[in-house]
Amino acid sequence: MPKYNFTVNNKQVSVEADADTPLLWVLRDQLNLVGTKYGCGVAQCGACTIHYNGSPVRSCQFPVSAVGTGKVGTIEGLSEKGDHPVQQAWIEMDVAQCGYCQSGQIMAAVALLKKNPKPTDEEIDSTITNICRCGTNVRIRKAIHLAASKGGKL
Amino acid sequence: MSIPSVSRRNFLRVSMIAGGGMLVGFSTLGNDEKQELDGTPFSPNAYIKISPDGTITMMSPNPEIGQGVKTSLVMLIAEEMNVDWQKIRVETAPLDAKYGSQTTGGSGAIRSRYTKLRQAGATARVLLIAAAADTWGVASADCYAENGSVIHRTSGKKLSFGELATKAASMPVPANIPLKDPKEFKIIGTRIKDVDAQAIVTGKPLFGIDTRREGMLFAVVARPPAHGKKLQSFDDSATLKVSGVKKVVQVKSSVAVLATSTWAAIKGRAALKINWEDASKLESTADHEKAFKELLSKPAATPNRNDGDVDAAMSSATKLLDVYYEVPVLSHAQMEPLNFYADVRDGKAELYGPTQVPQNLVATVARELNIPAANISLGLPRQGGGFGRKLRPDNGVEAALISQAAQCPVQVQWTREDDMQNDFYRASGMFRFKAAIKDGNLEAWQQSFACLSNGRSPDTYPAGALKNLRIESHSLPTNIPTGPWRAPTHNVQAFANECFMDEVATELKKDPVALRLELLKKAKEQPVGRLAYEPDKFISVIELVAKISNWGKSSPNTYRGFSTWFSFNSYVAQVVELKMEKGKPKITKVYCAVHCGKVVNLSGAENQVQGAVVDGLGHAMYTKLTFKDGAAVQTNFGPYNFVKMRSTPLDVEVAFVPSEENPTGLGEPGLPPIAPALANALFAATGKRFRKMPFADDIQFA
Numbered sequence A: 001m002p003k004y005n006f007t008v009n010n011k012q013v014s015v016e017a018d019a020d021t022p023l024l025w026v027l028r029d030q031l032n033l034v035g036t037k038y039g040c041g042v043a044q045c046g047a048c049t050i051h052y053n054g055s056p057v058r059s060c061q062f063p064v065s066a067v068g069t070g071k072v073g074t075i076e077g078l079s080e081k082g083d084h085p086v087q088q089a090w091i092e093m094d095v096a097q098c099g100y101c102q103s104g105q106i107m108a109a110v111a112l113l114k115k116n117p118k119p120t121d122e123e124i125d126s127t128i129t130n131i132c133r134c135g136t137n138v139r140i141r142k143a144i145h146l147a148a149s150k151g152g153k154l
Numbered sequence B: 001m002s003i004p005s006v007s008r009r010n011f012l013r014v015s016m017i018a019g020g021g022m023l024v025g026f027s028t029l030g031n032d033e034k035q036e037l038d039g040t041p042f043s044p045n046a047y048i049k050i051s052p053d054g055t056i057t058m059m060s061p062n063p064e065i066g067q068g069v070k071t072s073l074v075m076l077i078a079e080e081m082n083v084d085w086q087k088i089r090v091e092t093a094p095l096d097a098k099y100g101s102q103t104t105g106g107s108g109a110i111r112s113r114y115t116k117l118r119q120a121g122a123t124a125r126v127l128l129i130a131a132a133a134d135t136w137g138v139a140s141a142d143c144y145a146e147n148g149s150v151i152h153r154t155s156g157k158k159l160s161f162g163e164l165a166t167k168a169a170s171m172p173v174p175a176n177i178p179l180k181d182p183k184e185f186k187i188i189g190t191r192i193k194d195v196d197a198q199a200i201v202t203g204k205p206l207f208g209i210d211t212r213r214e215g216m217l218f219a220v221v222a223r224p225p226a227h228g229k230k231l232q233s234f235d236d237s238a239t240l241k242v243s244g245v246k247k248v249v250q251v252k253s254s255v256a257v258l259a260t261s262t263w264a265a266i267k268g269r270a271a272l273k274i275n276w277e278d279a280s281k282l283e284s285t286a287d288h289e290k291a292f293k294e295l296l297s298k299p300a301a302t303p304n305r306n307d308g309d310v311d312a313a314m315s316s317a318t319k320l321l322d323v324y325y326e327v328p329v330l331s332h333a334q335m336e337p338l339n340f341y342a343d344v345r346d347g348k349a350e351l352y353g354p355t356q357v358p359q360n361l362v363a364t365v366a367r368e369l370n371i372p373a374a375n376i377s378l379g380l381p382r383q384g385g386g387f388g389r390k391l392r393p394d395n396g397v398e399a400a401l402i403s404q405a406a407q408c409p410v411q412v413q414w415t416r417e418d419d420m421q422n423d424f425y426r427a428s429g430m431f432r433f434k435a436a437i438k439d440g441n442l443e444a445w446q447q448s449f450a451c452l453s454n455g456r457s458p459d460t461y462p463a464g465a466l467k468n469l470r471i472e473s474h475s476l477p478t479n480i481p482t483g484p485w486r487a488p489t490h491n492v493q494a495f496a497n498e499c500f501m502d503e504v505a506t507e508l509k510k511d512p513v514a515l516r517l518e519l520l521k522k523a524k525e526q527p528v529g530r531l532a533y534e535p536d537k538f539i540s541v542i543e544l545v546a547k548i549s550n551w552g553k554s555s556p557n558t559y560r561g562f563s564t565w566f567s568f569n570s571y572v573a574q575v576v577e578l579k580m581e582k583g584k585p586k587i588t589k590v591y592c593a594v595h596c597g598k599v600v601n602l603s604g605a606e607n608q609v610q611g612a613v614v615d616g617l618g619h620a621m622y623t624k625l626t627f628k629d630g631a632a633v634q635t636n637f638g639p640y641n642f643v644k645m646r647s648t649p650l651d652v653e654v655a656f657v658p659s660e661e662n663p664t665g666l667g668e669p670g671l672p673p674i675a676p677a678l679a680n681a682l683f684a685a686t687g688k689r690f691r692k693m694p695f696a697d698d699i700q701f702a
């Protein structure tokens, strides 16, 4: 099996995996970073959203062989103390129901705010295409606005 | 793990922990017996553990599936105890017969535990106060508990629960401990954030799918590709060559591939050569639709309800309405695909994973594995949604069988495709509604329902309000497995019922809200037959939603639909507001009024109703699952079209009717009325009736 060295959450990692292995399963099964979730495997739900060089990527459709020298960021590395403004906004709005989709939602929201610090409802609606089966969408939208209004270091 | 028992009664029991501290739990022996328990680790059969260092751990007895019970059940204990909410740690209890039924379904956790959990909290408080009073040599009546401490009223002396715990455990338990008057509540009825919020936003391993244990293999399973097929033979030689694949085992009509990673197992499964054979008919959705129509062309053998003389009223009507409504099959599509961890060896089983029916799961595993239930332990993680799917224990049972066959610990992972093909689906169905109208009055109402499962409809309004009313149902035999799906039967019946009521209102030229109020007034004053609901509560939600939505006031390019429903002892009325954007409807706002007795967690309750609204709107607009020759046509999100942010209303306003009555269900009741409210709003906007879900088959949404 080929060997891959790359950076996850600013740490150097080394894994052996088939070239076509989705990064999702490398993160979850080999690196024990299980905050990145599996929901569909076909880039439809967003539960597996990670950051690749700061951009949101659906890791279920991103083979480990494509990582190269790019930087991978997961929910576990978003902040040291779990106090990223988006994480705080999520807690403040009490967004989660089952919570399963939320790490992907947060990763997508962080990437959106990095590009667009004050998104409108419409910009949120067209950018955040993750699925929440519990229907927390209304609170997700509010939490993104709340994080945006706090500004700070996104 | 103990065997579920119905013959013994469970008593609250207070124990001392070796090394200090107090435990409020259960006893199956009697409440006067005291026993030293090993305090580390946390004894699983307790509600509350107080350690001398002040840590208070509370067990939430029902599995958390997104309905908020891990937070709200514990609020009940905390309220009566007067603890400092910030200092509590919460865990989900493992399966233990002493907790009573730990099934999560039917919006029942809060309903069934409202008093019992408060009693546990009150017992702890009374004993802590007694311990403090005894320490100070004062009367208990002169002391009170607040924020995790007991305080002596006159001297102001203060001891923390942690300091008092050990002594409290030795105080006699009084026979009758009064519960608080709801007016004194400080926690119940407030907004409390989910106890796992921090763990969720930081991606902690909370879920069954996150289970990682020493020596465990990942498994995926090849199950029959269509309902009606079974395994004939398989060849795993190519599979065993896939790197990472360790074992292949057959379990019943399925083949499991075990590997060192999920991906290796998925690739190994793809390499299997399997022959499936037909075991029964391979059914298709088109056949079901035809069969429903046929069933509905004849009267049912025995009506579920038959008030007055519907036929006579129909034959003397000046206007007869006769329309069909249709609902598709749905998958539960809980966000966390099914999975389960099992380690079966030496006649023992250790299980961990998502289920709504812990007791049933263990009983079934015991039977299938032929081992005593006492040898099975089951831990319950937080679960990525339920919606009724995990009311069947198949995921856990299958994992146990695989572990037994492979003789190693295994984490069985279902792919989304597996989940959609092997669901116990929401049954599809068709309704036929008839109404007789004479001289501007609704004289008779008939509802016939044909569906893939037992189609018996809930006996609810307008039954009780009409002189002539008949409700009948037919079921179509099928090999497509069906099961409860959030607000079972209500979720389809409310749609047909409330859309048809809107049609009747239009026909009678009456305001839809006024028509409901008029009917409920009749039900209250001159009820016909059995009345399953309380008209006053129904009226309270209708009036409240009319008020908050300014019902009756029109504004430009704003169209509204109204609907109301009663389920799980709760009453909900909703108004959907939409705008037309270049000929496409866009839902802008939803108003909800809810009567669910006392609201326990205002934030959680509101979240449940908002979620039910988005869930119900999404399914009404976009989602269906169809079959071709026994196989699901839509096997993943995408084709299984699901609501996203762009179709989500900007706001869902939720108002609760104030009530001090015991709480009623809330995980489900918010869902049934929303689809008809949307259909009625679409009628207001387009003049067209939407009688078949999903509506996106007939109209494009913005």
Ligand code: FES
Residues within 6 Å of the ligand: A037, A038, A039, A040, A041, A042, A043, A044, A045, A046, A047, A048, A049, A058, A059, A060, A061
């Ligand atoms: S799991 Fe990757 S998008 Fe759904």
Ligand code: FES
Residues within 6 Å of the ligand: A096, A097, A098, A099, A100, A101, A102, A131, A132, A133, A134, A135, A136, B066, B335, B384, B385
């Ligand atoms: S919170 Fe359950 S899927 Fe989003």
